[in-house]
Amino acid sequence: MLHGFWSRRSLRTQLLLVVGAMNIIALLIGGTAAVLRLRTQTSVEMTASMQLAETLVGDLVNLADHQLSAEQFLASLPTQLRSIRHIRITVRDAQGRPVPTSPLAEEAEPRQISAYSIFAALVAPPVEVRRLPVIVGGQTVGSVNITGEPGDEIAEFSENIGAVGALVLLLEAAVIGCLYVLFGRVLDPLAAVASGLSALEAQDYGIRLRKPTVSELAAITDHFNTLARALEAAHDENAQLNRRLITAQDDERRHTALELHDEVGPCLFGLKAGLASIAKTVPALPEDTSAAISQCLREMAAIVDHLQAINRSMLERLRPMALGHVPLKDIVGRLVEDRALQYPQLLFSCNANLLQDSYGDTIDLTIYRCIQEGLTNTIRHARARHVCVELMEKAGRLGLTVADDGCGMTGRQAGLGLRGMQERVAGLGGGYALESEENEGTRIHVTIPLGVMQDQSRV
Numbered sequence: 001m002l003h004g005f006w007s008r009r010s011l012r013t014q015l016l017l018v019v020g021a022m023n024i025i026a027l028l029i030g031g032t033a034a035v036l037r038l039r040t041q042t043s044v045e046m047t048a049s050m051q052l053a054e055t056l057v058g059d060l061v062n063l064a065d066h067q068l069s070a071e072q073f074l075a076s077l078p079t080q081l082r083s084i085r086h087i088r089i090t091v092r093d094a095q096g097r098p099v100p101t102s103p104l105a106e107e108a109e110p111r112q113i114s115a116y117s118i119f120a121a122l123v124a125p126p127v128e129v130r131r132l133p134v135i136v137g138g139q140t141v142g143s144v145n146i147t148g149e150p151g152d153e154i155a156e157f158s159e160n161i162g163a164v165g166a167l168v169l170l171l172e173a174a175v176i177g178c179l180y181v182l183f184g185r186v187l188d189p190l191a192a193v194a195s196g197l198s199a200l201e202a203q204d205y206g207i208r209l210r211k212p213t214v215s216e217l218a219a220i221t222d223h224f225n226t227l228a229r230a231l232e233a234a235h236d237e238n239a240q241l242n243r244r245l246i247t248a249q250d251d252e253r254r255h256t257a258l259e260l261h262d263e264v265g266p267c268l269f270g271l272k273a274g275l276a277s278i279a280k281t282v283p284a285l286p287e288d289t290s291a292a293i294s295q296c297l298r299e300m301a302a303i304v305d306h307l308q309a310i311n312r313s314m315l316e317r318l319r320p321m322a323l324g325h326v327p328l329k330d331i332v333g334r335l336v337e338d339r340a341l342q343y344p345q346l347l348f349s350c351n352a353n354l355l356q357d358s359y360g361d362t363i364d365l366t367i368y369r370c371i372q373e374g375l376t377n378t379i380r381h382a383r384a385r386h387v388c389v390e391l392m393e394k395a396g397r398l399g400l401t402v403a404d405d406g407c408g409m410t411g412r413q414a415g416l417g418l419r420g421m422q423e424r425v426a427g428l429g430g431g432y433a434l435e436s437e438e439n440e441g442t443r444i445h446v447t448i449p450l451g452v453m454q455d456q457s458r459v
Contacts, residue, residue, distance in 0.1 A: 011190070012183045019179060023172055031161075038157050043125035046148040049087045050130055053146045057132050090145040099142065125150065189217040196224055205232035242427030243362075250319075250362050257318040264311050272304045320368060327357040328364050329391075332371060336389055339375050346384065348375075352391040359398060363448055366424050367391065367400055373417045374402030374444050382406025382442060393450070397430075400446040409436040421446075 006014065091099040130146045189212040199207040207228055209221045279297050282290045315321060322331055329352045340348040358364055371389055378387045384406030391400050421444075422432040430448035 012180070012187050015183055016176060016179060020172075020176065023175075027168065034157075034161070038154070039125055042150045042153040045153055046087070046125065046128065046150060050128060050146050050148060053087050053089070054130065054132060057134075057144050057146075088147045088149045090147070091142060092145070093142045094140055186214065186217075188212075189214065189221060193220060193224055196228070200228060200231060203235070205235050239427075239429050243429075246362055246366075246424060246427045250365060253318045254361070257315050257321075260311055260315055260318070261321070265308075268304055268308050268311060272301065272308075275301050275304065319365065323364055323368065324358065324361055327355070328359065328367065329353070329355045329357075331364070331368060332389065332391060335368065335371060336375070339379070343379055346379065347386040348389075349386070350389045350391075352389070355391065355393055359450060363398065363428065363450075366428060366448065367398065367446075369424065370400055370421050370444070370446050371402060373421050377417065378402070378404045378406065378442070381409075384441065396450050398448045398450055400448075401443060403441060403443040405441040408438045408440055409434070409442055418444075 009017070093099055125148075127150070128148045132144045132146065133140050134142045134144060189209075192209050196207050196209050205228055208225050211218050211221050275297050279294070282293050282297070285293065320331060322334075326334075332352045333350055336348050336350040340346070359367075371391075374389070375387065378384055382404045384404035387402070387404040389400075389402055391398070393399075418434070425432045425446050425448060428448050430446060433445040434442070435445070436442040
């Protein structure tokens with residue numbers, strides 16, 4: 001628990017706790033030393049006061065005015081000794097009865113320390129009592145009991161320690177406040193470094209830190225900024241390479257699609273036309289030969305039809321033929337409509353308004369592939385009832401969302417299609433996010449910045 005409490009505190013708080021603990025320990029040590037000294041000092045003061053009182057009582061007895069009666073003399077003793085601290089005087093007559101004192105003597109009684117009784121019991125030294133007989137004219141007229149009284153010294157110490165303690169608390173609060181501000185000024189650059197590292201982790205390589213005045217922290221900040229510039233340069237270079245790679249891939253796919261469309265397609269059409277021409281001459285042949293040749297022609301025609309279907313499928317996977325010739329909104333709408341016709345048990349909706357006709361071949365093809373992959377995953381794995389496609393342009397970015405109400409992807413890893421989508425979007429400098437909760441559906445968010453890549457795609 002202590003480790004958890006300590007580890008969750010900030011460095012500033014930890015330093016302040018250490019300083020506070022050191023001050024508390026110092027106060028405890030100082031207070032213990034002061035209390036021990038108080039015990040010794042009180043014992044010394046009481047012994048000196050009792051010796052003084054003994055001497056004064058003897059002197060007063062020797063100088064006693066014989067005009068006073070014994071009772072008057074005894075009653076006046078506490079008044080004459082009231083100025084002596086750390087002792088309590090009680091007077092008894094020859095029969096051992098207490099002698100009433102004058103009001104002046106009662107006022108001179110030492111103050112009590114009931115408020116500090118527990119503290120006094122802990123620090124007070126053993127109380128010493130001395131009994132002195134009062135002999136006047138050769139006769140014992142009474143006795144004086146001198147009892148040590150540590151209350152004055154302890155009460156004075158308590159008052160002083162209270163005043164000093166209040167002053168120490170004020171000074172401690174002022175020191176802690178100054179240290180709080182000082183540690184904040186010193187540690188703020190470290191907090192800025194931590195924030196900068198978080199920004200780098202989030203791939204924000206444009207972050208730069210302000211150089212602090214402390215030389216050691218200034219060196220750390222300089223190294224951080226150098227690292228950020230290097231990462232930014234490497235990121236920009238990788239982004240350019242990715243864009244070139246994507247452009248090269250798209251160019252190759254476009255070239256392959258054109259070859260399939262312009263070369264393979266006409267050849268297959270020519271084969272089919274030749275088969276139709278041969279089929280017209282077959283009836284003129286003998287019946288047995290005609291039947292065999294007709295069967296071969298039908299098989300060959302089926303093979304050609306299969307090859308044409310494969311060719312169309314390859315063309316669709318490589319590059320939709322309408323791309324670049326039909327507005328992007330219509331291409332996306334047609335893709336969603338085709339899936340709705342193929343899977344009538346699902347409800348498809350598409351919102352693709354306020355779009356330009358085209359954003360360049362690379363961006364248009366990326367959007368098309370993302371929608372295609374998103375719909376395919378929903379149809380195959382989501383067990384959804386409704387899937388929605390939203391495509392819009394806002395603040396210089398093209399945003400795509402494919403959302404369904406299916407079972408979600410909890411516990412399943414993203415397949416090659418989703419990873420390929422993420423890599424392609426990242427190559428365009430865009431963002432990709434997948435949100436999925438069990439039985440709450442899946443949402444794919446794609447954002448692509450418009451600008452340099454769009455201009456390059458249109459060149």
